[in-house]
Each structure stands twice: as structure tokens, then as C-alpha cells.
Amino acid sequence: MNWKAPALVVAMMAVAGCSFNRSDLGRDTFLARIGGSGQIIEPKRCNLRVAILSRPLRDEAINGALWSVVDEQSIAPDLRRDLEVNGLRMGLITGELPHEVDSILNAKGQHKVEPSRFEFPDGDHAMIDMVDTTPEVSLLLNREGRAFGKPYKDASGWFRVTANHEGSTGVALRFVPEIHHGPIQRAFTALPNATNYSPQQFMQKDGQQEESLRELATTLTLQPGQVAVVGCLPEASRSLGSFLFTHPEANSDRLLQQVLLIWASREGTNPPATSTPPSLMPVDPPKS
Template sequence: MRSLSSTLDRRTWLAGCAAATLALGCQVFDKPPNQALETLLKPVSTSSESVALEIFQARIPLDQEASADALWERIDEQEFDAELRRRLVANGLRAGVVGGALPEDLAKLLELDGEAAAASDKQVITDQSAVPRVTRRVVQVKRKEPVSIQVSDLRDEAQVLLSHDGSFGGKTFRQMQGVYSLQAETIPGQRVKVRLTPELHHGDLKQRYAGGQQGIFMSIPSREREVFSELAMDATLAPGELLVLGCLPAAKTSLGGVFHTATAAGKDERKLILVRLLQVPPSEILAQE
């Protein structure tokens, strides 16, 4: 028969576990109190398997279009090879990287201060209209797990002019929306490699199976996808650098126009997508030490 003292000790231990569970957000410990406390006191380490990024979407009225085009004079489009740039231009797209200090006009466009300030305490979403002129989203991108950036509004039907291998042709899509598939991973030198692939999601929503974490397939509502792998953009970002995506002027029916032309209050606007490294990846030298 179990002694009274051992029974009381066990009850005391269980009561302590219950109190710790409530105080620490319903965490359950299967170790004695001293070992569990040591586990809690260990510092939280930053994982090299995920990257924190800021995603800005800035709508530019047509009366500011000239100013928007002038921004590209300070955006390095040579980040991408000549062949990819040719394919992007043929589809009405353009992309580049801004390095160093953030240009004043670009900071003003994003409603930021002149310097690239930390975004944790900076609110850049305006509430002066139903459609914000600038929106900011923070995403955690895990390695080999793409994140979708919905760029254009859902259209009932649209014909898109596409260029492929030097030939042009129109294609009609129903229930269509432009989406960038974003992938990111850390690389040596505390930098991040980012890949953005344009996709057109179209058709009726249907239950489809998609791969999830740990190889588990889940049934989620989604549309058919037209993936433009030949237009995938790979860029290496250091802290403070911005990847900028936009479209060419007068390219409304091209792929770039579908992605980067918006309509608000009955007026056309152009849209810029900007990706910035928010959290510096851990140093591989410090990690080894």
C-alpha cells in the first residue's frame, strides 16, 4: 500500500504542474520541477529555417505616375540577368533591388521615415479610405514552404496578353486573380535568397489537396493555377535592401498590367510590390561558436 506521505508528495507535484500549466499558457511538463524550470529558462534561439519579411503594396494614382516612373532610376534592375529582364519586359513586368539608404521619395511613398526604420512599431496602413493606399504585411517564410501574395483583385473575366518564347497570344481567364508565390531561405553572410514566381489563379473554387507540414496532405478550397516559372525572379537581399516589382506604363492587358494595375473610385492606379528583409538571419559564425 502506498504511504500517506508519498501520496501527498505526488499530489503536491501534480498541483505544481497544474499551476505551472495555467501560468505558462497551458504548457504540459513531463519532467520533475527542477528540470522543467531549467528548460524554461533557456534562451529562445532564432531558427535559420524561417525568414521574417515585410511585404508592402503601394497604390499610385495616375497623376503621380511620372514620379513613380522616376523611382526606377534608383532601382537596380541589373540584379537579374538580361534574358530574364527581356522576358519580364515582354510580359509588361519589371523588377529590381534598392540597396543602401532608402531614397526619400520611396520612403515618402511607403509612408515611412527617411531611414529604413524598424517596422515593429510603425503603422503604415492608412484608414482614410475603404481601400488603403499603402498596406504592410509581415510574413514568416519557412524554407520550402511558399507564401502567397495576392496582388490583384478577383476579376470575373479577363483576356491576358502573354509572351512566351518570342510569340504573343491572348488567353481568357474566368474568376482570375494575380498572385506571387514567395519562397525564401537564409544563405551565408546573413543574407536571404528570395524567389518570386507570378501565378494566375482562376476558375471556380474547388476542394483540392495540397501538401502541408510533415508531408501531410490537406483538402483546401483553391482555384486552378497558371504558373509562369520562366518569369521566376531570384534576388539576394541583405538587411535594409528592397526588392521592387511593378509594371511598364500602358501595359494594362499584359501580365504585368493584370498584376500591377488597380482600380479605386472608378480610376486606374498602378501598384508597386516591395519586399524587405525584416529580421537579420543569425550569423553562421556565432552559431558555430
Template sequence: MRTWRGATIHELTLHVLRGVLLLAAAGCTQLQVGHKSPLNPPIMNTDSAAVDIFFVRVPYGNPIVEKLWKSVDEQAIPAETRKELYRNGFRVGRIAGPLPPELADLLRLTDAPVTQDTLETIEDPGNADESAPVRRHLQTKPHQRAELLASSVYDELPLLRRDSNGQIVGQTVYRAQGVFAMTLAPKPDATVCIQLVPEVHYGEPRVQPVATEGLVRWEMRRDRIVLNDLTIKMDLAPGDMLLLTCVPDQPGSLGGRFFTAASSGKREQKLIAIRLSQVQNNPSFQGNTVATAPLR
């Protein structure tokens, strides 16, 4: 039998086949991906926090929404801010502890995989069943801006607001859309301060100067009205939720414009729930320890 350096051709062939099989096995081990449940947090970068954002639609005036708010802590918002938000048609609160059964029903929790978004703009894309909730997962760095598109685009929007004296002021803008600018800020106790600033973006996109960190860059964007006096700030621990919707008896209010829609000729009320799912367990989101929370 032919040999090469003392080994037979048959032995050499077996060694080669064994090596190929080992490499294939190693490759399979690296590519294996286990089943992902939406209740399990995904792997996150060491300098980011993770939030799950739920968009829900219900028939306008649905009593289940009012029942849900009995389990929501609206006192988590300072009284003066809460008054301004309510005056302009926004209702905001925090859910800590077990998930209220009404909200669990609205979210229709299943074992479908989580959709992960890498863009900084998050919206409800709509689908065939518009009553079905939509879930988005976002990992964001500290103080990095992300935009939540709350409403569809209005061809014409009478922007009416109540000022601190209760007087109605406003203007009409075109091609307008309700948006929340969201940022997360770390805190020493491993909680996160979430900030939402309501904005109205309008007109067609055009190149505009944007100042950031002492520099000016040019980017394509629409004009915007920033409603700083309606800024929402709330501290969340992993597992806590921030819930937003409109005040149902103020259909023409700013909150009503953000959180109502028409479907098949019927009015719908929208809710946005933002859940803190993961955060690095130190003040700057840095390090190896991660605080996570299963959905309860």
C-alpha cells in the first residue's frame, strides 16, 4: 500500500475527514440560535439601555382603558406638569409591579420573536389588523435622541393649545405629525430617567443647520415646534412602564391629535407603553453587570 511519511493513504484520508467534521461542528456551534421569547431580554451593548415600545389601538372611549388607569400611578408626574399635560389632552402615568390584566390583554403577549430596531425613529407601521398591538425593541445610548412617531401625517393641523392662564393659543401647520423626542439618562441607583418632549414636525423635509456639542452640521429635516413646557420626565426601574394616551373628553386637543386615529370610519384611541427592559447596573451604563426584568 502506498504511504506518505510512514502513514498509509487510508489513514491520511481518515485524518482529513476527521478534521473537516470538527471544523463543521465548530461552525455549527457558532451559528446556532436558540428560540427567542419576547419575554427574554436580548443581548445588549455595554454602553446602552434597552426599552420595549408598544403601540396599541382600541375603540375610542373603550371602558377597558379607563379601568386600566386605576392601576396606573399618575402621581409619578409632578403636579404642575401633570396639570399642563392634562390641560392639553395628554394622560401619562407609571406602572410598577405586576402588569395589570387589562394591559396584558391589550398587549396580547405571545411567544413571537421581538423585532429589534437599529434606527433612531420608531413608529407604529400599521398592519392588516390595526387593532393588533405592535412591539418594537430599541437599544439606545445615554442621552441619545430617539423619535417616537405618535400620529400619522395630517394634511392640515390646527395646533391649538392652552397656556398657563387657560387661554387657547395656536396656529395652523401643514403636513404635520405628532412626535415624541425620547432620551434616557442613567442614575446612580441603576434606574433610568426617561424624558419625552412632545414635538410637531411639519412641512416638507429640507436641509437645515443643526447645532450639536458646539458644532453645526447640515441634515435633511422638517420644521418642528418643540413643546418644552410639556416635557415628561419619569424615573423607571427595570420592568417599569411609562404609559401615554389622550384624555378622551378632549378630542380636539393636542393630545387628541397625537393619540387618535380613524379606521374604517370609526375613531380609535391609541396608547404607547414604554417599558425599561435592561440597563447597565452603574451610573454610566458601563461595566459587565446588567439589570434585567422579565415581563410580569
């Protein structure tokens, strides 16, 4: 978590001789009075709305209609090839979703899609769970131009999505695919902002081994009215994309295919400075 902005505000208030108490603070909001005027300074935050659509494998809506309007050229060619050989594809949509996809997103009843919402400080991340734990899986990975098979036990698939304010209106999303696998183990990790790493600055954490495929890290910058799209190439069986985005339908032998949609917005940008109004001089009322 980035505490630089709040720390700066507190320092400025101390120099100006100001004071505040807890009742003066909203959620992560600081009121600084500098030079006799008030200005609300709110730390930058990012909001994500995340929807995962699930359809039968090779469904036309999420393989044809959706990707026909996705701009995949927003990703550098070399990185785009690395994603493709691992069965992944990503890009941006500007404007409305295709009618076929919008119908899936707004379906009612048992097919209703419930988007998840994340809100966190600028520079923090969300973990998006793409696939439930699989007892055993063997993946064909392509890393640094070398293809090889790798088995995993008790494996689940995730995307670590880090969000940052970009420019005056954008939100940059950095996607890193991860595979969590193996038995639950206990470890000790340093607390955020730890300095001297004394015993009091470590916390106990139980979890699986986390394998981050950072060479496939992809950044998409969303402007208002855009949506990030992440999916797979359904023909790339045993690939990372197949593992993350396909799964068997419950009580059936039919495979389902998923696609990930993310909308992003921002808040907390400081308001523009306003000029100090001219001094007012008392005047006598006019004589009647």
C-alpha cells in the first residue's frame, strides 16, 4: 500500500501549524488548511468491475462477436506472440459491447452474471480467481521461446491485476497470470513498510506455492468508456490459456469457455487550486 500521499499531507499540515482529530477525517480523506483556505486532499484510488462470462467451448458470441471488436494491436507484437503460444489473448474494447455479449452479461435467472467489484489504493492489486483447484494437471508451457510440459498438483489459476492512475483520465492495469499449487505451507513474510526486519515486523502466512509467469505480464491502459478483455485460444489444448479459461460443466462432460471483462475507474485526484478571493472592506449602508 502506498502511504506517500497521506504522509506528505500530514507533513504539510505540521509545517502550517494545523491540527486535526479523528472526527475531522472521512475514509482516507484529509482536510488540510494551508494559507487560511481549506482543500480536501484525497489519496488516489482505483475501482474495478470484473465480470467472467462462461459459455460452451467455441461459442460464437465470445469467440466471434466479442473478438471482432477487440483491439489486440494495443499489445506489442512480441508480447502478443508470447501470449498466443501460451493460448492467451488480450485487448481493449472502446464503446459498447456487441449485442450478443451484452445479452450474456445481462442474462436473468440461473444464467445471471454477478460482477465483482474491487476498490483499493493506487498501485495496489486484486487477485482474480479463474479456476478452482484441480487435483492434477499437466500443462504445455512456452517460456522464453522454449516449450515444455510441467505437471502440477492441487493447482488453481489466478490473475494478479495491479492498477495505477495513468495520465489525466486513464487507469493502467497490469495482468500477471499465476499458478498456485502444492500443499498448504506455513511461512513468515515481512509486513508492509518493514524497515529493520525485527521479529515484530513479520507475519505468519499459510498458503500454496505461487508461480508467477512475469514474462507474460501485460499492461493495458483503460480510458473512460473502455473495457479490458482477456480470454483464450480454444484450440490450444493443455496450454496456460486452456487451463485458466476452460473447465468442465457441472454434471456434464461438456467443456465451458470463459472470458474476463474488466472496467476501471479512478477517484481521489486532487481538485485544481482555487484563487483566494479578494479581501472585503466594510462599507456604510446607503442613506435613505
